[in-house]
Amino acid sequence: MLSPFEQRLLRCMCKIYGVMLLVYPCSFRRGYSREMMLVFRNGARDVVQNSGSWALLPFSLHILCDWLMTVLFERDDMEIMRKALVAAVRDTCCITVAVSCFVVVAYMLFGRDDNALKLLFLRFAFEQMPVSVFVAQGTVTLLAVSGAVSAVGVDMVAVLGGLGLMWLSGSMVMRPVSYYAFDVGAVGVLQSALTVALFSWRLLKRYPSQPSLNAVGK
Amino acid sequence: MTNRTGSLTISATDVVMNGPKNVEAMLPLTPAVFHILLALSDGERHGYAIMRDVAAHTNGSLQLGPGTLYGCLKRMLAARLIEEADERPDRELDNERRRYYRITDFGARTLRAEAERLAVAVSAAQAKRLFGRKVGLVGVKR
Numbered sequence: 001m002l003s004p005f006e007q008r009l010l011r012c013m014c015k016i017y018g019v020m021l022l023v024y025p026c027s028f029r030r031g032y033s034r035e036m037m038l039v040f041r042n043g044a045r046d047v048v049q050n051s052g053s054w055a056l057l058p059f060s061l062h063i064l065c066d067w068l069m070t071v072l073f074e075r076d077d078m079e080i081m082r083k084a085l086v087a088a089v090r091d092t093c094c095i096t097v098a099v100s101c102f103v104v105v106a107y108m109l110f111g112r113d114d115n116a117l118k119l120l121f122l123r124f125a126f127e128q129m130p131v132s133v134f135v136a137q138g139t140v141t142l143l144a145v146s147g148a149v150s151a152v153g154v155d156m157v158a159v160l161g162g163l164g165l166m167w168l169s170g171s172m173v174m175r176p177v178s179y180y181a182f183d184v185g186a187v188g189v190l191q192s193a194l195t196v197a198l199f200s201w202r203l204l205k206r207y208p209s210q211p212s213l214n215a216v217g218k
Numbered sequence: 219m220t221n222r223t224g225s226l227t228i229s230a231t232d233v234v235m236n237g238p239k240n241v242e243a244m245l246p247l248t249p250a251v252f253h254i255l256l257a258l259s260d261g262e263r264h265g266y267a268i269m270r271d272v273a274a275h276t277n278g279s280l281q282l283g284p285g286t287l288y289g290c291l292k293r294m295l296a297a298r299l300i301e302e303a304d305e306r307p308d309r310e311l312d313n314e315r316r317r318y319y320r321i322t323d324f325g326a327r328t329l330r331a332e333a334e335r336l337a338v339a340v341s342a343a344q345a346k347r348l349f350g351r352k353v354g355l356v357g358v359k360r
Binding site: 024028031032035036037038039040042043062063065066067069070071073074 | 269285288292
């Protein structure tokens with residue numbers, strides 16, 4: 001039977017370990033963090049019962065080493081993440097170019113009294129802002145969000161959440177007013193469609209990979 | 219269609235349902251994976267029981283931490299060496315609703331192949347009378 005001090009100590013250690021578990025990738029955490037916490041709690045309780053509170057010290061060191069090694073191992077997709085980040089930047093640039101082209105063409109076709117390039121790089125008559133400012137803002141937002149998404153790119157929820165955020169921020173940034181409703185709405189739709197398509201393609205490319213068994217527990 | 223691997227048969231179902239499973243491609247197993255399979259060869263176990271079994275089998279020389287254990291289990295599930303058990307063996311005792319794991323046929327075949335491989339290595343070491351004497355010194359006088 002554990003003393004109140006030992007029980008408090010165990011509770012405290014479990015809380016600390018719970019925080020440490022947050023460092024694992026989301027997908028791993030979702031699958032195993034509850035089980036890992038159970039194993040940790042049972043292990044710590046057995047150590048205290050069999051060898052006393054002081055034995056928690058080597059146990060904690062062992063857990064810390066295990067945590068360090070496995071966090072690095074489970075995050076061995078650092079290379080994938082780096083590639084994903086580069087790909088995200090490249091995608092975003094492509095999207096920006098495509099959207100800018102669309103804007104130019106749209107203003108060429110449907111522009112009012114100004115020509116397309118003038119509207120893109122000079123001031124809007126109504127908004128006092130050139131379209132390029134919105135495009136630049138959208139690009140920065142896209143870069144930031146897609147970078148963040150790529151950093152946790154192994155997680156489907158984060159990707160979907162990032163897409164939602166991206167669409168929201170994109171449409172908000174690109175929608176100063178409903179002055180040129182057609183253009184702005186179409187830009188938002190195009191941006192969203194391109195983003196969804198590119199991310200879907202990347203997801204399909206990335207997810208089928210199987211982990212290597214023989215890289216485990218060396 | 220059958221394919222002989224030692225004395226074991228890979229069924230057509232294995233090939234069609236799960237893709238080609240080649241025991242040899244899995245070898246050599248890491249100590250952690252080998253001992254986890256060994257622990258599961260006695261029956262279904264939850265994570266902590268596997269950890270205790272591994273420590274007991276190895277006289278405490280291999281202590282799996284939770285991260286190593288579940289990292290291995292994740293990859294072993296992906297490689298279909300093990301599977302999650304649907305039923306809880308001791309439902310009344312186990313109020314924490316842990317997950318239980320069991321070894322698959324493929325896992326058992328892989329474990330046997332690895333054990334045979336290790337046995338060959340041990341035999342070779344025995345033939346050279348490595349047990350019970352100091353080894354590893356180059357140019358040692360005999």
